[in-house]
Amino acid sequence: xxxxxxxxxxxxxxxxxxxxxxxxxxxxxxxxxxxxxxxxxxxxxxxxxxxxxxxxxxxxxxxxxxxxxxxxxxxxxxxxxxxxxxxxxxxxxxxxxxxxxxxxxxxxxxxxxxxxxxxxxxxxxxxxxxxxxxxxxxxxxxxxxxxxxxxxxxxxxxxxxxxxxx
Numbered sequence: 001x002x003x004x005x006x007x008x009x010x011x012x013x014x015x016x017x018x019x020x021x022x023x024x025x026x027x028x029x030x031x032x033x034x035x036x037x038x039x040x041x042x043x044x045x046x047x048x049x050x051x052x053x054x055x056x057x058x059x060x061x062x063x064x065x066x067x068x069x070x071x072x073x074x075x076x077x078x079x080x081x082x083x084x085x086x087x088x089x090x091x092x093x094x095x096x097x098x099x100x101x102x103x104x105x106x107x108x109x110x111x112x113x114x115x116x117x118x119x120x121x122x123x124x125x126x127x128x129x130x131x132x133x134x135x136x137x138x139x140x141x142x143x144x145x146x147x148x149x150x151x152x153x154x155x156x157x158x159x160x161x162x163x164x165x166x
Contacts, residue, residue, distance in 0.1 A: 007074045045082040052084055090116050097123070 024030050055069075056062040069075045070086050079085040085092065097111055104111055104125070114122040 004073050007077070011077070041082075045084075048078065048082050048084055089119065089121075093121050 021030075021033065052066065055065050066086050070079060076085060080092075087095070093113060093116060097113060101111065108128050109125055110128055111123050111125045114124050116122075
């Protein structure tokens with residue numbers, strides 16, 4: 001398994017544990033666990049923020065290093081988590097859509113950003129060709145269409161097949 005797939009597995013496991021934790025009854029242990037997690041997040045966030053400050057102290061190479069860090073899928077995810085990513089959400093989404101367009105075009109599809117609002121992204125995915133008897137169709141929001149069936153899904157951050165990180 002690659003480092004990236006291990007990281008993605010860890011993110012999925014983290015999501016499962018958070019769901020289990022959220023379902024636990026309220027009580028002093030749950031409060032203490034929340035405080036522990038928040039403290040760890042604060043410590044890690046402060047450390048990462050300081051790393052970014054040190055990197056930016058060198059104007060000649062600082063920006064290039066930050067850009068390289070932002071392109072790394074694991075580091076980029078952490079920079080987003082701690083609100084330290086150099087690109088804003090719209091820029092990350094546009095880059096991600098641009099990266100997936102060649103793959104979509106091979107499938108006779110296209111994707112366009114409809115809107116980005118309050119951290120939510122709406123894409124419109126359209127089929128542009130006629131394959132396997134399908135006609136040109138448009139899909140927006142929470143649906144996905146292929147040539148043989150319509151499937152519904154609720155996207156979660158771990159399920160998105162592309163990353164808005166780099």
